[in-house]
Amino acid sequence: MASAGGERTVLVVGGGPAGLAAAVELESRGLGVTVVDEAFDLGGRYFKRFNAAPDVSRGTELDALREEGLRRTGDLDPARVVTRTDTLVWGIFPGNQVGLYHDGRAEVVQPDAVVLATGAIERVAAFPGWTLPGVVTVGGVQTLLSREAILAGRYFLVAGTGPLLLATAVEIAEAGGEVVAVVEGSAATAPLRHVHHFLGQARRLRQAIDYGRALHQRGIPLHTGQMVVSARGDGELTEVTVARVDRDWRVVPGSEMSYDVDTLCVHYGFAASTELARMAGCDVTWDPERGGWYVVHDDAMRAGPPGLYVAGQLTGIGGADLATATGRLAGLTVARDLGALDEPSYAHAAADAKSAVRAGLEFARVLNSVYVPGSGLADAVTPETLLCACEEVAAAEVDAAIGAGSLTLNDIKRRTRAGMGLCQGRICSPILRTYLERRAGVGAEQAGQITARPPVKPIPLAALAEVSGAGAPTE
């Protein structure tokens, strides 16, 4: 973080659309910016960079995103913006001290402001066979395809909920994969209840129509009101069974049908990666219209302790346009608070950004209401189904914990070890929450979240022991 002449420095955590937008605003106001990302390239999940084979086309959709991502990262002035990829932020401590880890070495830095733009990860669901090789996330397949031009299988079923299913199916087909079907849990009529909102979003509506047409042209069937109930294979995936569901995603008995595929792409929405924000002392609130847990912030993106700001999916699940708007706003507010932007200029620029945020939130509210798994999602679970893949905790063990009075994720973790493994509850938390709700009627607020502790992702103890920088952090 050291800089010449006492320049004010800002650390942006996450190099996706939100973090990049914040960085552009900050550097253009003369602030020193460091963008940290755990991946080995910037762009996040949305603007994927392309390390390998830059001239290989992945299809029109992904090629357009590549161009946009390259343009946005190209906008950053290397003289003012330090890019630290392959760098994990493993903790955040009082006084906005931030723990970084790269290549065997941990350090603690203390910038003048921190913008958390840590994004979200995809929700997966537990059903018999969900941990088999061949069951992957939609985003994982997209990332592999766009970044490495490698398709993760040959015969695909794409299942879950949301517009991303259609986009991914088209991308897979453009790349030469065989998509046997797209299985959407929401009813076909669900988006129609909100059609007036879509009409205000010409570009989105257009995209949806284009994807629908592309699926149709390729003969890929779209089945709505169905969900995956099991996956099978002798060591690796060979067969997936789906069933019809009602509006709450409760299975209609006798409606099961099976597909022979080697790859099942799942996606049940996103869960914001709030671990660092919570560790920093930010409050989180459950709001289905914001896609679940989000970080409480003011209308200028300030959150928690002084000097901390949030942007992107942490402020509500809403896609790249909303993330970009929140990133811009966070960058402007940081610049104002650090004295790099006078009040009239700020008011003018922020008003524009705030209006983009409002429009983005309005649309996000619709998407988060239409494309959300119903409580029946948990009905595919059998007593033997693992709810925590890392610690291999089966539903029967969680049932016993519930029976013994464990009704929060932290309690279930203490009793069963669910959420205690390498992923530290990232994957199993939404699964456990859905399960608790269905089996015990426990709401998300009551279930709570697993307490975030440093390091948020595993790093070698030896590196932690030799932490250098602004001072050894204490919990």
Added chain:
Amino acid sequence: MRIERLRKEPLARGEPFTFRWEGRDVEAYAGETVLGALLADGIRTLRRAPRTGEPRGMLCGIGACYDCVVTVNGVANQRACMVVAAPGLDVRSAPPGFAAEGGSDG
């Protein structure tokens, strides 16, 4: 099941190199992850879960789930989706001191 890397023209992957998976050579190109190169070689099962012994491979593909962890140059629990393939890397399924396929402590 062997998965083809996309082969549209112009192909700009450069020259392939090899790294080791369980003691045998696997081909990779610059910029590929260990996960990508293994998938392209038809390898989908990366390890056995320690308690149930069930097979595991790629799940999230973006470094969040830790299902694809392998041992790289003797260091356990490295995410195959986050490690960039490099010539001569020694990648193994089981942690050091454990038999291949997640057997008992060796």
